[in-house]
Amino acid sequence: MSVLAPENRQARPAPEPGAASMWLSDGWTVTKRNLTKLKRSPDMLVFAVLQPIMFVLLFSQIYGGSIQVQGTDYTQYLMAGIFAQTVIFGSTFSGSAMAQDLKDGIIDRFRTLPMSSSAVLVGRTNSDLVLNGISMLIMMATGFVVGWRVNAPFSSFLAGIGLLLLFSYAFSWVMALLGMSVKSPEVINNASFMILFPLTFISNAFVQSQTLPAPLEAFANWNPVSALVQAARELFGNVGSVPTPDAWPMQNAVPTVLIGAILMLLIFVPLCIRKFASISSR
């Protein structure tokens, strides 16, 4: 057995491709790897599919009878909240997956290869965007079954989906940075639970912020999750005649989310790339 047969001597890489095509091809290679992983370890996929179904059914069927929303039916009100909550939690996977890859030494392998320095991160956030997209589709289908309707033009409906996914994509980068900064994947899961649960609940996702005690109401009105929920509600035409709070982010929900997502990307993409250049398993 000769490992380096003479004809294989030519297997040295061709002259480096241009930066842009390298970025695209490396990003795609890693995305494909992550999606294959997802396909082969269905627990994650099942979680991403079942959890939204469960939330839609639980909230609409159990709380729907007790929670009164002035100006619309609770199921119409609820769906935007569940969409927002699900994509936000979905984005945390970017963090735990980065932490896991780091722990497994896969990141070390990637970092010794002459690949684009952002490809691993791009691949990570891309595949999690796909995962979130799948979750969205499932949630919508479940929503339609329990009576949710879109009362807006199709373009507005698409804009709503786009906005939710843009926000989740930007938030994936935030989580990826965290994932590279912690010692183990479990930390991400626990921390996101401790931080994101209150954040999504002290918002207008499931109840009107007006019904909360004054300090929580103020928090909810300025909570970025509320802006995302409010924006989705507006774009899906689910606001009905529910009064919109006076706080600026509530009055300007769509621009708030757009600006927020772009700011997150502008800050966290460079931070992630810088962090990635120095991480290694211990």
Add this chain to the structure above:
Amino acid sequence: MIEASGLKKTYRSKSGPVHALAGMDLSVPRGTVKALLGPNGAGKTTVVKVLTTLIRPTEGTALVDGIDVLSNPKAARRIIGVSGQYAAVDENLTGFENLEMVGRLYHLSAREAKRRAQDLIEQFELTEAGNRPVKGFSGGMRRRIDLAGALVINPKVLFLDEPTTGLDPRSRLSLWGIIKNLVSDGTTLLLTTQYLEEADQLSDDIAVIDGGRVIAEGTADELKAQIGGHRVVVTLVNPADAGAAREILGRHGDGEATVGTDGRTVEVGVINGPRALQYVLGDLGQAGVELHDAGMRRPSLDDVFLKLTGRHAENTDENVPAEKENAK
């Protein structure tokens, strides 16, 4: 081919700074194999990580094939192959997919990456693992896939960090075979190991490292000459005989004999193992010393260490890495 000088790496920790590398100099000429031999925590993995662009040293310079790995890591990555201490293969991908992915990330064309992956699968006798997810395969198989990953581009310089730690003897022998083959093809190789025998089998030259610096350097024979060719070891029935046994072993040994902490094991380094053993047994018999066990063994890292540093290398028990691997 590999030139490193004055490498220092200092980590901050709660109990003060930790000097993982404390001024390490290394030189590996083109087409040769150097083994870094040392116990856990000596700095083996750290120096490999520095040379393979994974971490930046606090001080020092490092060249690989003339490329400065600190100022031009991307160029260095195009010519190196790395296989780490824990097989960094993706569990959910098949062996083939793992190798194909690595090929694509070295920017081989899609066709070339597939062809190369297939070649390596065949050459490494991985056909079994080729089309099934790596999850569920033995540690030896994973190491082979990881090693194959390091060879996708026929690297000019290859780094293997403890390639056989935690493997069973059969897998170890099989990996040795593969590595010897590579070496005969003229690849420049830097290898780290905790096993003197492995360094002896695979390398031209050994650097013994401790506390983040090289404490001895030479061929395996030169190192062994320093510590004696073999060790003669006897276990006494009666600890009271330890003094007499020590004197007799010392008479035939190359240096002082030592008594183990159990008070019953006496050993000494010798030049000619079989002959020394014969004499020792004869003299012990005449002196009426009763033996529980007697024999000779090859010197280990621990012996080299004891000789060079006056203390034992910790954690050189062959089972320790295996347990660590399982725990993972």
